[in-house]
Amino acid sequence: MIDWIADYYENIEKYPVLSQVKPGDIKSQLPEIAPLESESMEQIMADVNSIIMPGITHWQSPNFFAYFPSNSSGPSVLGDLLSSGLGVQGMLWATSPACTELETRVLDWLADMLQLPDKFKSTSEGGSVIQDTASSAALSALLAARERKTKYQTNETGTRGNLVAYVSSQTHSSVEKAIKIAGIGKNNLRLIGVDENMAMQSDLLETAIIDDIHNGLIPFFVCATVGSTSTNAIDPLTEIGKISQKYELWMHIDAAMAGTAAICPEYRHILDGIELADSFSFNPHKWMFTNFDCNCFFVADRSALIKTLSILPEYLKNQATESGAVIDYRDWHIQLGRRFRSLKLWFVIRNYGVNGLRYHIQEHIRMAQQFAEWIRSSDEFDLVAPAPLNLVCFAHKNGNEFNRELLETINKNGEMYFTHTVVKDRYVLRMCIAQTHTTEEHVRKAWKNIQKTAADLTLTDPK
Ligand SMILES: Cc1ncc(COP(=O)(O)O)c(C=O)c1O
Numbered sequence: 248m249i250d251w252i253a254d255y256y257e258n259i260e261k262y263p264v265l266s267q268v269k270p271g272d273i274k275s276q277l278p279e280i281a282p283l284e285s286e287s288m289e290q291i292m293a294d295v296n297s298i299i300m301p302g303i304t305h306w307q308s309p310n311f312f313a314y315f316p317s318n319s320s321g322p323s324v325l326g327d328l329l330s331s332g333l334g335v336q337g338m339l340w341a342t343s344p345a346c347t348e349l350e351t352r353v354l355d356w357l358a359d360m361l362q363l364p365d366k367f368k369s370t371s372e373g374g375s376v377i378q379d380t381a382s383s384a385a386l387s388a389l390l391a392a393r394e395r396k397t398k399y400q401t402n403e404t405g406t407r408g409n410l411v412a413y414v415s416s417q418t419h420s421s422v423e424k425a426i427k428i429a430g431i432g433k434n435n436l437r438l439i440g441v442d443e444n445m446a447m448q449s450d451l452l453e454t455a456i457i458d459d460i461h462n463g464l465i466p467f468f469v470c471a472t473v474g475s476t477s478t479n480a481i482d483p484l485t486e487i488g489k490i491s492q493k494y495e496l497w498m499h500i501d502a503a504m505a506g507t508a509a510i511c512p513e514y515r516h517i518l519d520g521i522e523l524a525d526s527f528s529f530n531p532h533k534w535m536f537t538n539f540d541c542n543c544f545f546v547a548d549r550s551a552l553i554k555t556l557s558i559l560p561e562y563l564k565n566q567a568t569e570s571g572a573v574i575d576y577r578d579w580h581i582q583l584g585r586r587f588r589s590l591k592l593w594f595v596i597r598n599y600g601v602n603g604l605r606y607h608i609q610e611h612i613r614m615a616q617q618f619a620e621w622i623r624s625s626d627e628f629d630l631v632a633p634a635p636l637n638l639v640c641f642a643h644k645n646g647n648e649f650n651r652e653l654l655e656t657i658n659k660n661g662e663m664y665f666t667h668t669v670v671k672d673r674y675v676l677r678m679c680i681a682q683t684h685t686t687e688e689h690v691r692k693a694w695k696n697i698q699k700t701a702a703d704l705t706l707t708d709p710k
Contacts, residue, residue: 249328251292252324256307256684259305259307259308259309260308260309260310262300262303262305262308262661263305263660263661263662264304264305264308264310264311264658264661264662264663264664265304265313265658265659265661265664266301266302266303266304267301267659267661268301268302272301272302273298273299273301273302276298277298304664306318306319307319307682307683307684308664308682309682309683309684309685309686309689310662310663310664310682310685310689310692310693311663311664311682312663312664312665312677312678312679312680312682312693313664313665313666313677313679314666314677314679315476315503315504315533315534315638315679315681316504316533316534316679316681316682317532317533317538317539318533318534318535318536318538318681318682318683319536319537319538319539319683320536320537320538320595320598320599320683321598322536322591322594322595322597322598322599323536323537323538323591323594323595324538324591325591325594326590326591326592326593326594326595327538327590327591329590329594330586330587330588330590330591333587333590335586335587336584336585336586337350337576337585337586337587338563338575338576338577338583338584338585339563339565339567339568339575339577340567340568340573340574340575341565341566341567341568341573343587344573346585346587346589347573347574347575347576349589349590349593350376350377350576350588350589351369351374351574353589353592353593353596354369354374354375354376354377354543354545354589355368355369355370355375356596357375357543357592357596358375358545360510360596360601360604361506361509361510361515361518361529362509362512362515362518363518363521363527363545364521364522364547366522366547366548367527367545367546367547369574372547372548372549372550373545373546373547373548373549374545374546374549374574374579375543375544375545375546376543376544376576376579376580377541377542377543377544377585377588377589377592378528378542378543378544378580379540379542380421380530380540380542381419381421381501381503381528381529381530381542382421382424382425383542383544383580383581384501384526384528384542384544385419385421385422385425385470385499385501385528386421386424386425386428386429386581387544387552387556387579387580387581388468388470388497388499388525388526388528388544388546389412389422389425389426389429389431389468389497389499390429390555390556391497391525391526391546391551391552391555391556392412392467392468392496392497392499392525393406393410393429393431393467393468393555394551394554394555395467395497395551395555396410396465396467396468396495396497397410399554399555401430402555405430406429406430406431406432408432408435409435409463409464409465410431410435410464410465410466410467410468411431411435411436411437411456411459411464411465411466411467412426412431412435412436412437412466412467412468412469412470413436413437413439413452413455413456413466413468413469413470413496414436414437414438414439414469414470415438415439415440415441415446415447415472415475415482416438416439416440416441417441417445417446417447417472417475417476417477417478417480418438418470418472418475418501419472419475419476419501419503421501422436422470422501423436435464437455437459439451439452439455441480444480444481444632444633445475445477445478445480445632445670446480446481446482446483447471447472447482447483447487449483449486449487449490452469452487452490453490456490456494456496460494466494466496467496467497468496468497468499469487469490469491469496469497469498469499470498470499470500470501471483471484471487471488471498471499471500471501471524472500472501472502473500473501473502473505473506473517473518474502474503474504474505474506474508474517474636474638476503476668477632477640477668477669477670477677478631478632478633478638478640478668478670479504479505479632479634479635479636479637479638480632480633481505481517481635483520484500484518484519484520484521484523484524485519485520485523486520487520487523488520488521488522488523488524489523491523491524491525492523497525497526498523498524498525498526499524499525499526499527499528500518500521500524500526500527500528501528502517502518502527502528502529503528503529503530503533503542504529504530504533504534504681505517505529505534505636506518506527506528506529506530507529507531507533507534507535507608508534508608508612508636508637510535510601510604510605510608511605511608511609511612513609514608514612514636517635517636524547525546525547525548525551526544526545526546526547527544527545528542528543528544528545529542529543530542530543531543531592531595533681534608534611534637534681535595535604536595536599536604536607536683537591537592537595538591540588541588541591541592544579544580549579552578552579553578553579556578556579556580556581557578563577607683611637611680611681611685612636612637612680614637614680614685614687614690615634615636615637615638615639615678615679615680616634617687617690618639618678618680618690618693618694619634619639619641621694622639622641625698627643627644627645627698627701628641628642628643628644628697628701629641629642629644631670631671631673631675632670632675637679637680637681638677638678638679638680639677639678639679639680640668640670640675640676640677640678641675641676641678642673642674642675642676643701645701645705647673647674648674649701649704650667650673650674650675650676651667651674652704653676653697653700653701653704654666654667654676656700656704657696657697657700660696660700662692662696663692663693663696665677665678676697678693
């Protein structure tokens, strides 16, 4: 299997980046009922090659520029494989002490790498945990905020429909989902407007909070984003933080992809203001070479989180838990069971070294900035939003239909893969540079392909 994966990475550019199959193509080749008798690994792998592979979109291709990435690396794959082999279930310290203690240590390393305030470290009042996704982290933060605000009564009596939360119009949809799950109600979620850089307008946030208080409602939670999904916009953390403190809101920072950039000292400023936050999360499974899933969730006051999520049935009681001397991470997230995810993170950080990680992040940003410069100096294309890090949003001057066609033509061709967004009513292509093996050559090739495809389309369909 290791050889298979190594060959796959070596040959990855031979596949169309975006899978070209049609709905049902894969399922129709699979038997309707499970085999009664054992089949050999050879037979299974033959089907992987002939049936599964055509249905794969190659996220690890250096020509993958779509969405936000979900990058991976050799040490990560090996760490994940080891985790599968050990098959550890780390719900309690006692169910595998190494699973808990390695996680605590590696997350404290990360807190230092990101220059987070001490309050987010396990040696102070706070701490951190690996969760599956940024969505789960946002839900955990929201639940802890709800409980802190209602003095832990909502867990007892249920919600009363009077708590209000705030996000910007650009905040990731996972927060809206969390609002629904946590029983806050979508009607109690305020979408705050953004400025010309697509960042939350803090004066509008304060006005909305004051309005809600006048109407007898209870503001309790705000989510600020560092690196919005659409355009990588960065909300003003310090201003939002001051407002949160003034009105006693829980401030969560979602830095799902962009957070990784803060391990480079020259980009650490994107987290300025984090000292005012109650929680922060980012995904090494997006941009830090650690395969999906791996979200790191930091809280300033771990007791609020644990008090919200802790339940101790008889069958989980044990001496270590009762001694109070250990961390039981089951109390830090929604589910009980948990994988040994810190292994892959540990492998990645050790094998790259902090400087190695920084080098690759700096390279991604440098290439994206170069691409943005090409767009700026082009007569045909516009840069549609600021490009602070590794995402460039651009559009051809020929209008929305043309850009839609441009995107579809490039993706159909299979050489590379882009996705789109809409910014101020413009249909926009997104170029996100964060794949582990993307080099300047790939980026140059992409720019040439974009220009040529646009030129061909202009010839066939002059606007
Ligand atoms: C800013 C932001 N937050 C949250 C998420 C959700 O991430 P996850 O899949 O880890 O829940 C995304 C996904 O792209 C994102 O861009």
